[in-house]
Amino acid sequence: MTSHKPSGVQALQWxxxxxxxxxxxxxxxxxxxxxxxxxxxxxxxxxxxxVRGAPAIGIAAAYGVVLSVIHHYETGSExxxxxxxxxxxxxxxxRPTAVNLFWALDRMKPVLAEAHxxxxxxxxxxxxxxxxxxxxxxxxxxxxxADILANAKGILTHCNTGALATGxxxxxxxxxxxxxxxxxVLIYAGETRPWLQGQRLTVWELAQDKIPVTLIADSxxxxxxxxxxxxxxxxGADRIALNGDVANKIGTYSLAVLAKQHGxxxxxxxxTSTIDANMKSGDEIEIEQRQQSELLPACYKDNAYVSAWxxxxxxxPAELISAIxxxxxxxxxxxxxxxxxxxxx
Amino acid sequence: MTSHKPSGVQALQWxxxxxxxxxxxxxxxxxxxxxxxxxxxxxxxxxxxxVRGAPAIGIAAAYGVVLSVIHHYETGSExxxxxxxxxxxxxxxxRPTAVNLFWALDRMKPVLAEAHxxxxxxxxxxxxxxxxxxxxxxxxxxxxxADILANAKGILTHCNTGALATGxxxxxxxxxxxxxxxxxVLIYAGETRPWLQGQRLTVWELAQDKIPVTLIADSxxxxxxxxxxxxxxxxGADRIALNGDVANKIGTYSLAVLAKQHGxxxxxxxxTSTIDANMKSGDEIEIEQRQQSELLPACYKDNAYVSAWxxxxxxxPAELISAIxxxxxxxxxxxxxxxxxxxxx
Numbered sequence: 001m002t003s004h005k006p007s008g009v010q011a012l013q014w015x016x017x018x019x020x021x022x023x024x025x026x027x028x029x030x031x032x033x034x035x036x037x038x039x040x041x042x043x044x045x046x047x048x049x050x051v052r053g054a055p056a057i058g059i060a061a062a063y064g065v066v067l068s069v070i071h072h073y074e075t076g077s078e079x080x081x082x083x084x085x086x087x088x089x090x091x092x093x094x095r096p097t098a099v100n101l102f103w104a105l106d107r108m109k110p111v112l113a114e115a116h117x118x119x120x121x122x123x124x125x126x127x128x129x130x131x132x133x134x135x136x137x138x139x140x141x142x143x144x145x146a147d148i149l150a151n152a153k154g155i156l157t158h159c160n161t162g163a164l165a166t167g168x169x170x171x172x173x174x175x176x177x178x179x180x181x182x183x184x185v186l187i188y189a190g191e192t193r194p195w196l197q198g199q200r201l202t203v204w205e206l207a208q209d210k211i212p213v214t215l216i217a218d219s220x221x222x223x224x225x226x227x228x229x230x231x232x233x234x235x236g237a238d239r240i241a242l243n244g245d246v247a248n249k250i251g252t253y254s255l256a257v258l259a260k261q262h263g264x265x266x267x268x269x270x271x272t273s274t275i276d277a278n279m280k281s282g283d284e285i286e287i288e289q290r291q292q293s294e295l296l297p298a299c300y301k302d303n304a305y306v307s308a309w310x311x312x313x314x315x316x317p318a319e320l321i322s323a324i325x326x327x328x329x330x331x332x333x334x335x336x337x338x339x340x341x342x343x344x345x
Numbered sequence: 346m347t348s349h350k351p352s353g354v355q356a357l358q359w360x361x362x363x364x365x366x367x368x369x370x371x372x373x374x375x376x377x378x379x380x381x382x383x384x385x386x387x388x389x390x391x392x393x394x395x396v397r398g399a400p401a402i403g404i405a406a407a408y409g410v411v412l413s414v415i416h417h418y419e420t421g422s423e424x425x426x427x428x429x430x431x432x433x434x435x436x437x438x439x440r441p442t443a444v445n446l447f448w449a450l451d452r453m454k455p456v457l458a459e460a461h462x463x464x465x466x467x468x469x470x471x472x473x474x475x476x477x478x479x480x481x482x483x484x485x486x487x488x489x490x491a492d493i494l495a496n497a498k499g500i501l502t503h504c505n506t507g508a509l510a511t512g513x514x515x516x517x518x519x520x521x522x523x524x525x526x527x528x529x530v531l532i533y534a535g536e537t538r539p540w541l542q543g544q545r546l547t548v549w550e551l552a553q554d555k556i557p558v559t560l561i562a563d564s565x566x567x568x569x570x571x572x573x574x575x576x577x578x579x580x581g582a583d584r585i586a587l588n589g590d591v592a593n594k595i596g597t598y599s600l601a602v603l604a605k606q607h608g609x610x611x612x613x614x615x616x617t618s619t620i621d622a623n624m625k626s627g628d629e630i631e632i633e634q635r636q637q638s639e640l641l642p643a644c645y646k647d648n649a650y651v652s653a654w655x656x657x658x659x660x661x662p663a664e665l666i667s668a669i670x671x672x673x674x675x676x677x678x679x680x681x682x683x684x685x686x687x688x689x690x
Contacts, residue, residue, distance in 0.1 A: 028644050188654070191538060191640065193562040199642065207650040215640050215653040217538040218564040219596025223659040226598070251564025253571070254603060261602050295536065295560050297544065299373050305552040308560040309533070314568040 008209060011056045011164045012063065014128070017070070019063040023050045024164055028204040039068035039087035046094035046101075049195070053165020054238045054274055055134050058104030061091045062127035065108040069123040080119075081112045097247055097288045097313050099239040099276040104130055134167035137271040137327035138174040145175030145234070145269055145325045146182060154186040154230035155179065156221060159249035160201035161236035161269065171236040171269040173202065175325065180211050187211065188230060190218045192249060194294040194310065218251050225262035233259050237270035237324075244318030244334030245282025246270075250311055256320035265322040272326045275339060282315035353554060356401045356509045357408065359473070362415070364408040368395045369509055373549040384413035384432035391439040391446075394540070398510020399583045399619055400479050403449030406436045407472035410453040414468040425464075426457045442592055442633045442658050444584040444621040449475055479512035482616040482672035483519040490520030490579070490614055490670045491527060499531040499575035500524065501566060504594035505546035506581030506614065516581040516614040518547065520670065525556050532556065533575060535563045537594060539639040539655065563596050570607035578604050582615035582669075589663030589679030590627025591615075595656055601665035610667040617671045620684060627660035 013020040013033065019042060020033040034050060036042050042064030045051050051060045068087035072080035088105050095101065108126055116122040149155065155176060159165075162173035170177065179185050187206065192198035199215055206213040216224055224230060233255050239247040246252070246268050259266045279285060292308035293301075300306040318334035331339045358365040358378065364387060365378040379395060381387050387409030390396050396405045413432035417425035433450050440446060453471055461467040494500065500521055504510075507518035515522065524530050532551065537543035544560055551558040561569055569575060578600050584592040591597070591613050604611045624630060637653035638646075645651040663679035676684045 028642065190564070193536060193538060193564060199640070203641075203645065203651055207645070207648050210650055212650045212652070215651070217595060217640060217655070218562070219535070219538060219599050220654065220656060220659070222599035222602055223595065223656060224654065226659075250562060250568060254564050254567035254599070257567055257606050258599060258602055261606065295544070295562060296548075297373065300548065300552070303552050305555055305557045306548055306560070307557070309565065309569065310562070311565060311568060314565070314571075 009163050009205060010168060011051055012060055014063055019060065019067065021045045021051050021060065024052060024201060025050060027200050037067060038071060039064040039091060042067065043091045043094040053160060054098035054100040054236065055166040055171065055271060057095060057098050058100035058273065059131050059134060059167050061101050062104045062108055062130045064091050065105065066123040066127045069111065070120045073119050084112055095288065096286050097238045100273050103273045131167045134271065135169060138166055138169035138171060140327040141171060141269050141325050142169065142174040142178035144330050145267060146178035148267065148323060148330065149175065149179045149232060152179060152185050152232050154188065155232045155234050156188040156190065156224065156230045157202060158190045158198060158235050158251055158255060159192045160197040162202060162205040164201050164205055165236065172234045173205065175234055175269050177209065177211065186229065187213045188224060189213050189215050190221060190251065191215060192251065193218055221255055222258045225258055225264050230264055232265050232267055234267045234269060237268050237274050238313055239285050240270060240275045240324065240339060241279035241282045241285065242277065243281045243338040244321060244324060244331065246316045246321060247282060247285045247313050248316065250314050253314040253316045256316040260320050266320060267323045267325060268321055269325045272328055282317065285315055287311050287313050354508050354550060355513060356396055357405055359408055364405065364412065366390045366396050366405065369397060369546060370394060372545050382412060383416060384409040384436060387412065388436045388439040398505060399443035399445040399581065400511040400516065400616060402440060402443050403445035403618065404476050404479060404512050406446050407449045407453055407475045409436050410450065411468045411472045414456065415465045418464045429457055440633065441631050442583045445618050448618045476512045479616065480514060483511055483514040483516060485672040486516060486614050486670050487514065487519040487523035489675050490612060491523035493612065493668060493675065494520065494524045494577060495528065497524060497530050497577050499533065501533040501535065501569065501575045501578045502547060503535045503543060503580050503596055503600060504537045505542040505550065507547060507550040509546050509550055510581065517579045518550065520579055520614050522554065522556065531574065532558045533569060534558050534560050535566060535596065536560060537596065538563055566600055567603045570603055570609050575609055577610050577612055579612045579614060582613050582619050583658055584630050585615060585620045585669065585684060586624040586627045586630065587622065588626045588683040589666060589669060589676065591661045591666060592627060592630045592658050593661065595659050598659040598661045601661040605665050611665060612668045612670060613666055614670045617673055627662065630660055632656050632658050
């Protein structure tokens with residue numbers, strides 16, 4: 001793969017001894033990094049959604065393992081491997097849906113088994129490779145996706161899949177950047193309730209790059225499709241099953257059903273690290289339910305009659321997806337072949 | 346019609362000389378009435394959405410005409426009829442989509458043409474009849490709708506169509522109250538971006554009546570339908586065309602398309618005053634676009650790259666609607682017959 005330096009905003013910065021994490025909960029009003037020097041801190045940053053987006057979660061967790069190795073190996077602990085394994089377990093429990101988290105942690109484990117002169121240095125080189133590979137994969141996907149979208153007039157995206165959600169550049173938003181560089185397509189972003197990743201992050205990121213974007217309420221997507229303004233929905237993924245079913249931000253399934261009914265095509269953009277070789281279909285994917293308080297204002301607290309249902313992901317069946325774009329190539333006709341046969345995982 | 350006293354919360358209260366308007370923008374945190382003694386004040390209350398909901402807008406406008414008559418007739422103006430007509434014109438321009446507004450203003454106009462000993466008293470009796478008829482109609486619709494929904498297990502509603510949106514009781518929410526009184530059906534409310542009528546008003550109103558309700562993000566409706574939890578979507582309407590097309594809160598069209606794909610039925614509940622005899626189909630209905638600032642945080646102000654598309658209504662074609670419930674009866678098979686033939690308008 002060719003090498004790409006991270007460009008624009010960076011969700012994660014390795015300082016040499018600590019991981020700086022951009023607190024995305026405070027965007028777009030406040031731009032501030034929190035700094036972590038322990039795996040527990042990184043796990044907390046993931047669980048509290050300071051960092052979010054499947055690829056970025058994986059990269060952050062990898063750096064969390066580096067911090068664990070530094071802490072346990074360099075303090076001379078005899079059982080440092082077991083202690084790092086415990087930290088890996090803790091990091092794995094920070095959020096349930098994005099498979100990139102578990103994938104990245106698995107890629108860090110050889111550090112414990114192999115003999116290294118300095119395991120800290122080895123761990124860092126593993127993590128940095130995960131990070132660099134992700135950026136390179138994004139640029140590859142950007143090109144593959146843009147080739148398909150060459151004649152698109154309008155694109156709707158959902159959630160945030162940009163530099164903030166990845167090592168840099170972005171998955172679905174990387175494709176959109178690449179398309180826009182070739183052709184000034186109209187770009188629409190859904191707000192993405194309840195966390196407003198679209199309103200707070202996607203709109204902000206595109207505006208930083210001077211790319212025009214129009215925000216819509218999630219519930220206006222069908223009406224936008226009916227108006228004829230868009231011909232593609234382009235989204236990321238948190239987990240892809242072997243049959244091509246895709247878990248992604250809540251609302252993606254809704255967009256896929258609506259797209260089908262309006263003759264709009266649906267593209268999913270994700271690195272192959274998002275494919276879960278253990279999942280035959282999307283039915284097996286665990287869907288994270290987050291706190292009711294993300295939806296309910298404080299005044300309803302302790303009100304016995306009020307509750308909220310807050311699944312933050314849903315699963316889109318393969319037959320509603322026109323194309324899955326990965327860094328290794330594009331999968332089409334998913335309903336017939338799934339995605340598993342296209343890749344040696 | 347039998348007489349019903351308004352029960353529970355009241356969006357509008359006539360004090361004898363002024364109209365008190367519950368400021369719904371501040372619910373559920375703050376419960377406060379603003380008091381108006383001029384038609385201009387009432388027009389402002391409608392335009393700023395202190396009062397919203399098609400039937401409530403119509404009733405408020407009717408009381409606005411009463412205030413106009415009091416002001417211009419009782420101060421002895423020679424041209425009081427022309428001055429009231431100008432106020433009616435101003436009230437008609439306060440919001441464009443809800444036809445009940447124009448219907449109510451038309452019902453007030455005879456006050457100007459007929460000879461009355463005291464036009465103020467006559468105007469008030471007209472307005473109070475509009476208000477009382479609306480409440481009675483809501484109770485009738487509640488019964489008709491509940492008969493159809495007798496075996497429902499789960500109902501999703503959108504926006505707020507309750508006592509806050511009407512003279513009292515509610516249209517779609519009146520049906521839901523009536524269903525719940527017979528059978529403890531599960532009730533789900535969509536947040537209803539951008540104004541959060543579902544989260545702020547519907548959930549609040551139902552909880553006041555000790556009716557359990559579960560809030561969802563609008564974009565989670567498709568996933569909820571897929572789970573099998575609901576068998577009906579029940580909504581109100583801002584305008585109904587003669588072919589049965591329905592203009593309602595943005596997101597209604599989305600729910601209708603999704604419902605059809607999931608075998609969920611769609612009910613629209615609205616008084617016949619919502620039917621626009623001048624509209625053959627929904628294509629002719631003007632859709633209000635509200636300010637971009639309802640969607641965009643202040644930090645994007647003056648950002649040349651950021652805009653928002655904020656239509657606050659959409660049109661659902663008749664073929665996606667299973668039943669339209671009015672106070673005069675229920676219209677089924679809309680795609681074949683429309684709604685116009687069922688009523689003498």
